[in-house]
Amino acid sequence: MQFAKVVGHDEVKSRLVTSANEGRISHAQLFLGPEGAGNLAMAIAYAQYLFCENKSLDDSCGLCSSCIKIQKLIHPDLTFSYPVAPRDKIKEPRSVDFISEWREAVIANPYIGYQEWIEHLDVENKQGLISVHEANDILGRLSLKSVEGGYKIVIIWLAETMNAPAANKLLKIIEEPPDHTIFLMVAEDYEQIIPTIASRTQLVKINRLNENEMIAALVKMHGLEHQAARHMAHRANGDYNEALKLIRNDESDADLNQWFLLWMRACYSGNVGQIVEFTNNFAAESREKQKGYLHHSLNVARECLLINYGDRSMIHFEGKELEDLGKFAPFVHLDNAEEFISKLSEATYHIERNANSKLLFTDLSLSIQGILHKKN
Secondary structure, three states: OOHHHOOOOHHHHHHHHHHHHOOOOOOEEEEEOOOOOOHHHHHHHHHHHHHOOOOOOOOOOOOOHHHHHHHOOOOOOEEEEOOEOOEOOEOOOOHHHHHHHHHHHHHHOOOOOHHHHHHHHOOOOOOOEEOHHHHHHHHHHHOOOOOOOOOEEEEEEOHHHEOHHHHHHHHHHHHOOOOOEEEEEEEOOHHHOOHHHHOOOEEEEOOOOOHHHHHHHHHHHHOOOHHHHHHHHHHHOOOHHHHHHHHHHOOOHHHHHHHHHHHHHHHHHOOHHHHHHHHHHHHHOOHHHHHHHHHHHHHHHHHHHHHHHOOHHHOOOOHHHHHHHHHHHHHOOOOOHHHHHHHHHHHHHHHHOOOOHHHHHHHHHHHHHHHHOOOO
């Protein structure tokens, strides 16, 4: 993957290529940022730049033997480590046991999130982690000489899923690796990374994509009209992976707004029959679509606050959609907005962790009923 194909983050790209060209390459780096920001994509692009045989001052060539191998995720001196779980007869899983699934998933979407990866692995509700068996495998690989005589690079995706025994096993080699060995950690939650590992890395901060970066990418790479890209970028809130899901689901803002307003009406009135119907329909959808509904609800809540108190030039809805939301907006105010947004965020968090969607959505709907009745 070339830097040119990583959305946004021009300053980060510039710092990475400059340090590489000046020979200032840290042996352990942490690419830290939220899901959908491009942490993994950036780490892969950086690895490709280091391996490239004909690199320019700002990017890999994309055409040499090394670049082609990286793009297929088959370079012999590039090792990937990622959370896995037992499946079928694999009782002590390692990344190499799932390398075919990894290549398929990441080539299709280098912005992939944890939940999508676990679903792709088909390991039911088991938690993915990087275990001591994986650590032993990494040590074994690094004990061998470089196949192509250059760098040996290990990309550890979601380093926060590494357990303590694995971290203890890898600690020494991360601190004092063999010559030309580089660890690129990719993580979303710094607080969940084992401190002895995090403290030995150089931080590469990857922020959420800004709206202009997102719009430009959606127009250029997916052929969206500017207005459609603008709406989608707003809904994705800096998460490019979320934007890709929205494209796949292909639901318009108008449809989602209609769904949201009908749901709010059922909650406010306390119509149990309608809430049960909404709950059953919600539970019948895929996890990704359920998250999409909740993400859109969060966006609408923020738009309501802008309608009530903010700069109207920042509002992303217009026409009939804005008119309809304007009628609901007074029900989201300073005395209940924080609780309203918190409940939606909590629901999204639990959906991502395979909560019972019927119980969750019922509880959420009843909680929202009370929140909407709070007076300003």
